[in-house]
Amino acid sequence: MPSMNAVLFISFLLFSVGVAGVLIRRNVLIILMCVELMLNAANLNLVAFARQSGTVAGQAFALLVMGLAAAEVTIGLALVVALYRKKDTIQVDQINLLKG
């Protein structure tokens, strides 16, 4: 049974990797993966706290987030496909229509 701190630390590392990937990487697919990492870090936290407090609400919430993440990925990938068809690229640094 790992300690609470260890779980939280791993969760922190996962989240940091996700944030760094979102901010640094240029490939949309990677960014989507990093978003998934962040979601799963949050899930890990939820499950850990649920276990510590002895309630099931956190676990149920983690399941909900997973389902939501699945939906989000479908939409995200669809957007990526549409974007690729439109712009012939999936590098975010080349998609800068909002540049002032």
Next chain:
Amino acid sequence: MIMESTLSTALSTPVHSSVLWLIPFLPLFGAILNGATGRWAKNTKVVDAIALGSVALSFLLVLCCFAQLLGQAPENRSVNQTLWTWFDLGGARVLGGITQNTMSWAYKFDPLSGAMALLVTGVGFLIHLFSTGYMAGERKDGTYYRFMAYMNLFVFSMLNLVLGANMIIMFLGWEGVGLCSYLLIGFYFEKEFCAVAGKKAFVTNRIGDFGFLIGFFLIFMIYGATDFDTLMGMTRTLLARPEITLFGLSHAPTWWFNLIGCCLFLGACGKSAQIPLYVWLPDAMAGPTPVSALIHAATMVTSGLYMIARMNFIYINAPVALSLVLFIGSLTAIVAASMGLAQYDIKKVLAYSTVSQLGFMFMGMGAGAFSAGMFHVFTHAFFKAALFLGSGSVIMACHHEQDMRNMGGLRKYMPWTFASMGVATLAIAGIFPFSGFFSKDEILWKVFEGWYAGGSTLNLVAWIMGMLAAFMTAFYMVRLMVMTFFGEYRGAGQDPHHLTVPSEVVHHDDGHGAHGHGGHEAHGPKEVPWNMWVPVAILGLLALVGGFLNIPHSLHWIGHSHFTAWITPLLYQTEAHHAHEAAPAMEYILMAVATLVWAPGAMALAWWFYAADPTWAKPRAFVKRFPELFEWVNAKYYIDEFYEAAFIGPCKQLGAQLWAFDSLAVDGMVNGAARFTLIVSHAAHWFDAKIVDGLVNLVAWILQQISLGFRKFQSGRVQNYAFVMFLGFLVFAFWKFLA
């Protein structure tokens, strides 16, 4: 109150008066029909039928109405018809608060207007008939319908003038005949002198119309009414006033009547060609000859006389105006007659003769003998129309030659024309049984009687001038007849004595010059077709017998003075009748002298002067002896030149100066305003562009500069935005943590 009386007369008029309106309107319909459709008529006979038919129907209607009048008692001889209310004055207030608020389109058929209508339609019809022959050349070139439409329109206007029951309708006709005169004088308007003559007639008439209008307004201001019955009826009441105040001026009624009389007489001077406004009539001969006969001899020029006779209630109470009429009439009679002595153009002689005879008529009016003056209108219409139409035939027979020196000997070729014109000449000269004797000597006698029965010396002066004018009349008429009909034909290279002159008459007749007679030059003159000599013969016959309608009272064993009796009920009766009629013995003597010595003497003199010697040695010697005198008379005393220098020239100068003022000052001001506006708008444009737009652009620029800094944040990269969000989150977290 006047309204009521008009209404009651309108209601009480018998049913038969309802055709009265057709008398003037039939020629109007003819004019409209011909004017609108004549252009496309395949055959000009259709135009003839419409034009002659409408005038003939109108003449028959006049005859019917006239017969009805004859059947009535003298005081009932008036038929009125009110057609409609022409316009409403909306409560104009005049002197004494009397107002006539509505002007109606009304006709009045009484002895005076009836007789005039008879003359207009009767003589008018004969002249229309003559025109069908005289204007034959126009049938081909398509202007014939226009001529006939104008002639019908003239008859309509003239009938309005004489039949109008009030001054407004009369004025409508007055202007209408002026317009038709203008149109017909300028019928050949492609020739400049015709257009100029038409313009001269119109402008001269406008001067007279000005006087007419002033007189008419004064009448309206004083009476508050315009219809003749009301005016006649109110005169006595007005005269009873001690004074009439108008425009702040208080004068006796007679003073105002004199003023009105003089103003109206100015109108009559214009229309009836009296000094000083007679100058247009001789020039009016530029129109076709039937026009000269109808308008400028028989009818239109007598409208001034008709107007004075109609307004007799004014004139008989206006001694000064009446004296003016007498003086101007006699002066015109003698001056115009003397001008006629030295003219070579056959129509010019007749034109001056007309002016002179009109002067005689005014003399009669001026002597207060309205019926005598009006009677001369009628006899003159007959013999002068005959003379004019005869001269038209002569001109046509001589291939549109108007210079009498190139005529001569025509009595052999044109017996009918010669006989008719001969009768008319005897009539105008005043030989005993012919009509002119009765009318002219009646006038001269009335003028003389005015002095003889203790009147003013003006009457004696006028009588002497009239006698001299009568002498000259007989002289120039015989001169005309001799030069035209006696001797040998001198035209077209057939002159045995080589008297032919290159035509002095630049205005080659009515501009017929080039209409198809060129090939006939070799032939001699011949009688004109029946539709031309028959009207002349009828008029000649009327000139022969017309005088018997009005035999002077002193010759009562011959007949009665029907005409005087016919007109008299219409005349204003003054209280002071002549106490005693002058002894008829004096009248007999004067008549005998006039018809046995005076006129025959003048005729014999002319005969001796011109006929006895075919080479005209005597006139030539006379001209050689007194070249200045002849030149002076021949040039009509240079009165046209005087007018040109004294009035027309200055008017034109004034016009030119006003134009210069307009073009410099007024136009300059307008242009200056335009330039000023332009300059101001340039400045405003600069201000707008630089200052206003500059401010707006400055604000925009400032915003732009500011936004340049912020722009850098908008990299368009989603990751940058996410990074900033992340940093913000960190700051927020640290801030929370520290707190």
